[in-house]
Amino acid sequence: MQYSEIMVRYGELSTKGKNKKQFIRQLGHNVRHVLHDFPKVETFPRHDRLHVVLNGENSDKVIDRLKQVFGIENFSPSIKVDKDINQAKQVALKLLNQQYHAGMTFKIDARRQDKHFPLDTYGVDNALGSYLIDHIPGLKAKMKNPDITIRTEVRLNGIFISSKTIDGAGGLPVGTGGRATMMLSGGIDSPVATYLGMKRGVRIDMVHFYSPPYTSQQALNKAKELTAKLSVYSGKINFIQVPFTKIQETIKEKVPEGYLMTIQRRLMLRLTAAITLKRHCKGIFTGESLGQVASQTLESMVAINDVTNLPVLRPLLSMDKTEIIKIARKIGTYKLSILPYEDCCTIFTPPAPKTKPRLDNSRKFEKFIDVDGLMKDALDNMKVTTIRPGDEFLNSNQDVFSELL
Ligand code: ATP
Ligand code: MG
Numbered sequence: 001m002q003y004s005e006i007m008v009r010y011g012e013l014s015t016k017g018k019n020k021k022q023f024i025r026q027l028g029h030n031v032r033h034v035l036h037d038f039p040k041v042e043t044f045p046r047h048d049r050l051h052v053v054l055n056g057e058n059s060d061k062v063i064d065r066l067k068q069v070f071g072i073e074n075f076s077p078s079i080k081v082d083k084d085i086n087q088a089k090q091v092a093l094k095l096l097n098q099q100y101h102a103g104m105t106f107k108i109d110a111r112r113q114d115k116h117f118p119l120d121t122y123g124v125d126n127a128l129g130s131y132l133i134d135h136i137p138g139l140k141a142k143m144k145n146p147d148i149t150i151r152t153e154v155r156l157n158g159i160f161i162s163s164k165t166i167d168g169a170g171g172l173p174v175g176t177g178g179r180a181t182m183m184l185s186g187g188i189d190s191p192v193a194t195y196l197g198m199k200r201g202v203r204i205d206m207v208h209f210y211s212p213p214y215t216s217q218q219a220l221n222k223a224k225e226l227t228a229k230l231s232v233y234s235g236k237i238n239f240i241q242v243p244f245t246k247i248q249e250t251i252k253e254k255v256p257e258g259y260l261m262t263i264q265r266r267l268m269l270r271l272t273a274a275i276t277l278k279r280h281c282k283g284i285f286t287g288e289s290l291g292q293v294a295s296q297t298l299e300s301m302v303a304i305n306d307v308t309n310l311p312v313l314r315p316l317l318s319m320d321k322t323e324i325i326k327i328a329r330k331i332g333t334y335k336l337s338i339l340p341y342e343d344c345c346t347i348f349t350p351p352a353p354k355t356k357p358r359l360d361n362s363r364k365f366e367k368f369i370d371v372d373g374l375m376k377d378a379l380d381n382m383k384v385t386t387i388r389p390g391d392e393f394l395n396s397n398q399d400v401f402s403e404l405l
Contacts (some may be wrong), residue, residue, distance in 0.1 A: 001098065003059040004080035006066060007153075007162060008050040011073035011170050019176075024050070027071045027173040033235050034065045063166060068232050070199050071176075072168030076151060078160040083117060085124070088159045089131040092150050095163035096132055096139075105142035106132065112154040124152055170199070174234040177201030180283040180313065181240075181276045183268065184208050185343045186222045189287030189316055191230060191333040192324050196315035197285045198234045205279060206237055206387075207272050209244040211344035219341035221393040228391040229333050235389075242271055242382040244344050247374050252348045254368040261353035262362050263369075264345070265295055265304045270371070271378055273308035283311040289324065290317050299356040306359060336394075 010027070028045030031052065035041050040055035041062065052075075054062060059077050066075055079095070081087035096106060110124035119127060128150065133139050153160045177200050184190045184206045197204055208223045224239060231237045247267050255263045272284050288296045295304070305312055316324055328334035 001079070001094065002056075003054060003077040005054055005078050005160065006052040006059065006062060006075050007078050007160065008052060008066065008075040008168070009073045010048075010050070011071060011168065011172075020047075023071065023173055023176050026175045027069070030069055030071070030173050030175065030235070031066070034069055034232075035062060038062060066168065067166070068169060069173075070169050070171035070201065070233065071173035073170065074165050074168050076162035076165050078151075078153075078162040080158045080160050083114070083154065083159055085119060085127050085159075088124075088152060088161060089128055091161050092128050092152070093132060093135055095150060095161060096136065096148060099148050099163060100136065100139070102138060104147040105140050106148040106150065107141055107143055107146040108132075108150050108152060110152045110154070114154050114156050117154045119154075124154065128152060169233075172199070172201030174198050174201060175203050177203075178283075179203045179205065179279070179281045180285055181205045181207050181272055181279070181281050182285040183272055183287070184223055184226065185287065185345065186219055186226065186337065186339075186341055187287065187343060188321075188328050188334065188337040189289060189292075189324055191226045191287075191337060192327045192331070193285055193287040193315045194230050195233060195327065195331050195333075197313065198230070202283075202285075203234060204237065204285065205275075205281060206239045207242060207275055208239065209242050209268055209271075209344050211243070211245040211248055211347060214245065214248075214347045215342050215344050218394065219343065222336060222339055222341050224385075224387060224391075224393040226333055226336055227387045228389065228393065229331075229336065231387055231391075232389045233331075237387050239385050239387045240275060240382055241385075242275070242378055244268070244378065247369075247378060248344065248348050250369050250374060255365045257350045258354045259357060259361060259365045260348060260350055261295055261345075262300065262303050262357040263366050264348070265300075266307050266362065266366060267371070267374070269304055269312070270307045271375055273310050274375065274379060275382070276310055283313050284308070285313045285315065287316055288314045289319055289321075290314075292321070294353040294355045297355050299358075300354075303357040303359050303362040306362065339394075 024045045032043050038057045040057050042053045044051040079091050081091055108125045108128045110121040112121050151162045180202050182194045182204045206227050210220045227237050227239050251263050276284055
């Protein structure tokens with residue numbers, strides 16, 4: 001069926017009082033952005049709804065895009081008719097027939113914005129309800145939890161009828177929650193943490209550490225490809241790659257083995273904090289989950305977090321790996337994350353890193369290296385690129401080719 005518009009209902013933002021206007025404006029902007037390649041679509045953000053007028057564009061494709069936009073509670077593809085109850089009856093019957101099986105129940109849920117329309121909401125309910133019952137033998141109305149709800153809105157510019165309500169992504173529109181950086185590895189967790197950060201309305205800049213020649217070009221490309229996958233939820237993303245080889249080599253040479261991991265992490269966080277402040281971001285996200293590995297115990301967090309006062313946000317803190325994997329599959333990052341390219345954190349890691357590093361020792365051993373000089377060098381050589389939905393970095397043919405060499 002050719003729908004005329006998608007009626008979008010706001011989620012949490014409808015309770016945001018005076019910020020509501022800004023939220024709606026940002027959501028309108030984000031929706032326009034994800035639909036930019038549907039030239040005929042028009043969007044009208046209003047105080048209670050956002051109307052996506054299709055003007056003949058394919059509704060299934062538009063619906064798939066809308067499912068990725070944070071700040072949407074749910075939406076309904078709708079058909080517009082003139083303000084004529086007879087036309088409304090026929091469309092309601094068509095929509096009902098699309099879903100109806102013997103024994104199902106229904107109700108009409110009418111609203112009236114145009115107070116001059118001759119029928120009030122009760123009249124619309126009645127007119128459509130009795131028409132449907134007359135035309136479908138055995139059809140029964142049910143007010144509580146019916147199988148099918150026909151929503152009907154009489155507006156100034158026509159009557160809009162819908163029979164389906166599709167869940168949106170929830171959360172808050174990206175851009176309403178400020179900016180933060182994300183420490184992105186190529187693993188399973190940090191992409192999921194990114195998604196959850198975006199879901200709370202935060203715009204995210206990716207920071208990725210790489211250590212050539214210990215880590216390959218493919219490992220770097222994997223982090224970029226993950227960023228492209230995540231950009232469908234937020235629009236383009238700044239990707240900041242920071243060389244980490246020299247720092248790791250120096251730490252390996254100067255620091256006692258038990259503290260290699262802790263000191264490496266302190267330097268990563270120091271660099272990320274410096275980048276965060278320079279870019280006027282307000283916090284740092286990571287993919288850490290309490291107790292998952294040696295660096296993610298409370299003691300390790302004390303020893304590592306010591307280097308910054310910025311909020312370090314850990315959306316996965318209390319999640320089990322199975323829960324995290326479930327989200328990774330849902331958002332389409334899992335298959336990429338399990339590609340076996342090495343991360344810089346796995347090189348130079350002793351077989352048994354300290355699970356309870358001491359803060360005083362961490363501070364002491366860090367002094368064995370030239371922190372400022374190493375940081376300056378890494379920051380001077382970092383590179384920022386912009387990554388967009390659909391960008392590709394992992395060419396499968398290249399994969400095969402490099403394996404042949
Ligand atoms: P992930 O699945 O995100 O890699 P993990 O469980 O493997 O997490 P670690 O590898 O110890 O745990 O990393 C913990 C966190 O440190 C990551 O979630 C990420 O936020 C950050 N991190 C790890 N490696 C890098 C890297 N190369 N660049 C930037 N951040 C990183
Ligand atoms: Mg990892």
